Amino acid sequence: MSFSSEQFVSRLNNLQDSQESIAGSSKWLLSQHRDAPQIAKSWRAYMLRTDINTRRKLLGIYLVNHVVQQATTQKIGNFQECFNDTIEEVLITTYAEFPTDIRKKIARVVGIWKQRGIFSRATVDKVLASFERTDKSTPAKSGSTGGSSNSKLTPESKPVVDSLSKIAKLHHTVHALKTRFDNSVNELDEKSMVYNENYKTVSKIGAMVKDNIAISIKERKHLVEVLNKLIADQNKHIDADEIIVNEINFAIEAKDPALINNTANDDNILPTYEDDNDDDDDDSDSDSDDDNAKTAVNKGNAPISVGLSALEQLAQANARGDLKRTSSNSEDNETASKKLKSGNSPEQEEYDIEDQDVDDDSNGDNNVTSSIQDLLSKLAN
Known part of the structure; x- marks a missing residue:
């Protein structure tokens, strides 16, 4: 197979x-x-x-070495002769570019x-x-092989940088x-006498590729975990920073002179309330109601509840009238019994009792009517 400069450059770029x-x-x-x-020219x-x-240039030197x-070991002299002059020009020209650690290597x-x-x-x-x-003339810059230093990295970012470097x-x-x-697969020839040996070599290369891919996947997953934790x-x-900003804004707003002056002006605008005579009117009304209740008690009538409705008060008054009429009937019965004892005939006494009951009932009705009228007049007042 003829030499390809493009393929050689690709190998140099992918060299590890x-x-x-x-x-x-x-x-x-x-x-x-x-x-x-x-x-050598390429x-x-x-x-x-x-x-x-x-x-990359250091790896190129390692490859030539x-x-x-x-x-030399295989007695192939073309490489030594071709690289003898080339290596001198390349090293003398590029040596000044390298940092201290690469210069030593x-x-x-x-x-x-x-x-x-x-x-x-x-x-x-x-x-x-x-x-x-x-x-002596051009002191080398300190740094790693990649030309950068991790000395200024923060503790949080260093694991990320290390993981990225490995990846x-x-x-x-x-x-x-x-x-x-x-390339090895493409070069396999089934008719070759050493096909079995070449196939084993290709299988080993494939296994190495898969092993390195497995390691790469593991390292990438680790990087994802580190990044998630960092996020x-x-x-x-x-x-936490947003909370601090809110606290600062609140403190500044609370101490703002314009807001403080506006608050003072609002306090001066508030009206001052004075006592009026409405409460006195209410008190006089309540006192009048209490006086009416006391007058009713003094007259022998039961006190009337102000909160009751008119119908309930009428019912109570009617009940009191019935009680008076009942007590009057009991007194009339006692009078009748006394008359019986005095010798009057039962028929005559019965007639007298009936007449008396009629009178008492009429008196009781008059009393009830009077009570109702008094109640209505009080409600009207």
């Missing part, structure tokens, strides 16, 4: 900081050893791009090249001398493994 990812891309490059000059162009971050060391890799004789001694010495001059790494790993799996905490803070 893991032995497995770097080894897989290195194996693919070694299979393209006939195109080593083109590979790598140089990628490393000198200004839109590539320092982490793995390729040239494997090429790059210097350690170049030291390994010098120790193992991977590149020519002149090339390695030039690179190391350039590193020393750059360190980003897993995402690149999964993407790289999936690309490797797709709940922020909602509580919002409610």
Whole structure:
């Protein structure tokens, strides 16, 4: 299969900081050893791009380190020769971009090249001398591999940032493994003598992809939990802040001079009420009613309840009249008995009693009528 610069750049963009990812891309490059000059040229162009971050460039250096060391072990000399001049230009040009921690990692890799004789001694010495001059003239900025620092993160946001960092790494790993799996599947040849071995390799790659996806899903769920907790905490803070704002508004409104002056003016406008003669009239009416009741009692009549209706009072008066007539009849009966004892005939006595009853009844009726008239006159008053 011929070398593809686009495919090589895609591998560089999806490369992960893991032995497995770097080894897989290195194996693919070694299979393209006939195109080593083109590979070195593409790598140089990628490393000198200004839109590539320092982490990507560090992984590119790691990839070249793995390729040239494997090429030395497998007696493939094209890579050492093609990268000898390219590595010098790239490292000297890009070294100033890296922060302190990445500079240390790059210097350690170049030291390994010098120790193992991977590149020519002149090339390695030039690179190391350039590193020393750059360190003195251009102090490196402190920072992590990604070029940012988490030292200023709040305790609440740090778990989110850490989780996002893990997810980003897993995402690149999964993407790289999936690309490797797709390429391996496409390269499977059922007629090949080593088809069974290649199939086992593809199955292992597929299993690695699924394992990394499972880890990624777990980490994303954890991030969702952290974010939900963070959202709940922020909602509580919002409610507390709104309460404080309402308290401030209430206090300011209560002390507003304009409102205080208006309240004082309202108090001055309120009317002053004085006692009138209505209560005296009511009291005189009640006193008059009490006097009438007392007069009725003094006259021997039962007191009349003011709250009773006219019909009820008439009924009571009628009842009192009947009582008087009954008592009068009892007295007449006693008189009749005395006359019987005196010798009058029963018929004569009976006649006298009947006459007397008629008179008494008429007197009783007159008394009832008089009581009713008195009652009506009182009600009218």
